[in-house]
Amino acid sequence: MKSRKNYLQYRKNQHKWKLMGWHSDSECSKCGRKTIFQIYRYDAWCCISCNEWLDEPCGDPDCPYCSNRPRTPYEACFLAELDIAGAGGKKMWRRMNYQHKTAGKMKHQKRRKAVETWKRVHGTGRADTEKNCRKRQLK
Secondary structure: OHHHHHHHHHHHHHHHHHHHEEEEOOOOOOOOOOOEEEEHHHOEEEEOOOOEEOOOOOOOOOOOOOOOOOOOHHHHHHHHHHHHOOHHHHHHHHHHHHHHOHHHHHHHHHHHHHHHHHHHHHOOOOOOOHHHHHHHHHO
């Protein structure tokens, strides 16, 4: 159970970082791990294992990227979590990430097929309720 819990926590953390930026496959010069990310909001590279920025700020007080950049990447992650990981973001993540399991993938394909069939039969012009669909079938 502990390894499953750790795995889920790892995936959650990796997802947070991927929402914030882009992962590079290059290695950090300090720690040697492949944990280098570019964070879009601050237009800067960081190593999440070292918890350090790899780019120096430009020093311009009017720069939209460097002037608001926190001291460490983990502080940036915390601030981003407040912005993007609200209830809606978490719900979307759960909806999109259940498909790695076989049953979830089959359920998703079955639902997609049902929706496509419904669109073919009823058209995509407006969303009808189930009650209106039954009225059409009775006529």
